[in-house]
Amino acid sequence: xxxLLFLLPVLAFAGLIAVxxxxxxxxxxxxxxxxxxxxxxxxxxxxxxxxxxGGPGFASAAIRGEPALLNVFASWCAACPxxxxxxxxxxxxxxPVYGLAWKDKPSDSRGWLERWGNPYTAVAADEAGRTxxxxxxxxxxxxxxxxxxxxxxxxxxxxISPQVWEATIKPLMAQLSAEA
Amino acid sequence: MRPAIxxxxxxxxxxxxxxxxDEMLADPALEARARNLSKELRCVVCQNQSIDDSDAPxxxxxxxxxxxxxxxxxxxAQTLDYVSARYGDFVLLKPPxxxxxxxxxxxxxxxxxxxxxxxxxxxxxxxxxAGAPAGDAPLTPAEAASLADLxxxxxxxxxxxGPPQPR
Numbered sequence: 295x296x297x298l299l300f301l302l303p304v305l306a307f308a309g310l311i312a313v314x315x316x317x318x319x320x321x322x323x324x325x326x327x328x329x330x331x332x333x334x335x336x337x338x339x340x341x342x343x344x345x346x347x348g349g350p351g352f353a354s355a356a357i358r359g360e361p362a363l364l365n366v367f368a369s370w371c372a373a374c375p376x377x378x379x380x381x382x383x384x385x386x387x388x389x390p391v392y393g394l395a396w397k398d399k400p401s402d403s404r405g406w407l408e409r410w411g412n413p414y415t416a417v418a419a420d421e422a423g424r425t426x427x428x429x430x431x432x433x434x435x436x437x438x439x440x441x442x443x444x445x446x447x448x449x450x451x452x453x454i455s456p457q458v459w460e461a462t463i464k465p466l467m468a469q470l471s472a473e474a
Numbered sequence: 475m476r477p478a479i480x481x482x483x484x485x486x487x488x489x490x491x492x493x494x495x496d497e498m499l500a501d502p503a504l505e506a507r508a509r510n511l512s513k514e515l516r517c518v519v520c521q522n523q524s525i526d527d528s529d530a531p532x533x534x535x536x537x538x539x540x541x542x543x544x545x546x547x548x549x550x551a552q553t554l555d556y557v558s559a560r561y562g563d564f565v566l567l568k569p570p571x572x573x574x575x576x577x578x579x580x581x582x583x584x585x586x587x588x589x590x591x592x593x594x595x596x597x598x599x600x601x602x603x604a605g606a607p608a609g610d611a612p613l614t615p616a617e618a619a620s621l622a623d624l625x626x627x628x629x630x631x632x633x634x635x636g637p638p639q640p641r
Binding site: 322323325326328397422423424427428429430432433 | 518519521531532535536539558559560561562564
């Protein structure tokens with residue numbers, strides 16, 4: 295009994311180290327989304343056409359009926375060109391990909407899409423960044439997976455790599471398509 | 475003399491504010507509340523700064539959001555809720571007291587209690603033994619003989635070192 299008591303601080307220390315060890319595997323930059331299983335916050339934003347507010351843009355209600363991606367991007371975003379080919383491929387596979395240009399001048403967003411190509415079903419300009427705050431966006435790129443009923447089901451923080459698409463998002467899209 | 479004055483002036487200068495004049499509210503009371511709330515909200519871009527400290531564009535946006543909420547007549551708690559509903563409890567530099575954070579808030583007190591209990595246990599233990607501590611008991615005759623033998627000068631011939639030899 296006495297010997298076991300002697301071990302107590304050692305065990306407590308080992309437990310603490312285990313907790314810290316697990317903590318080291320978490321990336322504090324990856325904030326869990328508050329929107330999971332909740333409807334997409336309502337927004338109605340202009341597009342990126344030359345006339346301010348004159349472009350088509352889209353509203354949150356447009357993302358409904360079939361599972362879709364809502365991708366937050368910006369012309370000033372360094373990782374976005376890296377993600378761009380994957381988004382192009384996803385769009386080519388028939389998945390609607392909506393683009394939200396965050397804190398970006400519409401003319402810059404347009405120039406960026408002219409340079410890299412436009413994979414988006416529709417692009418909305420969130421120049422003030424208020425819709426992004428409602429979405430809980432912390433940086434670009436971020437992508438929300440929205441189900442048929444317009445609820446957010448998953449949030450990808452950082453670029454969608456081909457691996458993330460194949461291993462995580464594609465299976466999820468298939469599952470969401472199968473849902474009633 | 476000049477460097478001394480420059481050093482003195484540097485010491486007198488305050489920290490630069492991240493809050494820009496165009497963000498500030500005209501009503502000083504409301505602005506003071508906004509400043510206090512901003513100090514309690516974590517900047518999600520540079521995570522160890524409050525939005526009051528941070529120069530990140532998103533921190534500026536959130537400072538403006540906080541001021542908008544206050545101007546709309548929201549209470550401090552409602553304003554913090556508005557932000558945490560979007561970014562989670564992580565943005566609150568003072569975590570709320572709820573089931574998920576009970577261990578966080580109570581942990582230090584539990585550890586202190588455990589330490590105090592342990593200390594009390596270890597200090598009481600000798601008294602819990604039967605009778606007086608062994609050190610105070612009178613020596614048995616055998617022990618007394620053994621002690622006398624050990625403390626006597628060792629002059630026996632079979633001593634391993636032997637008597638000192640003349641050089």
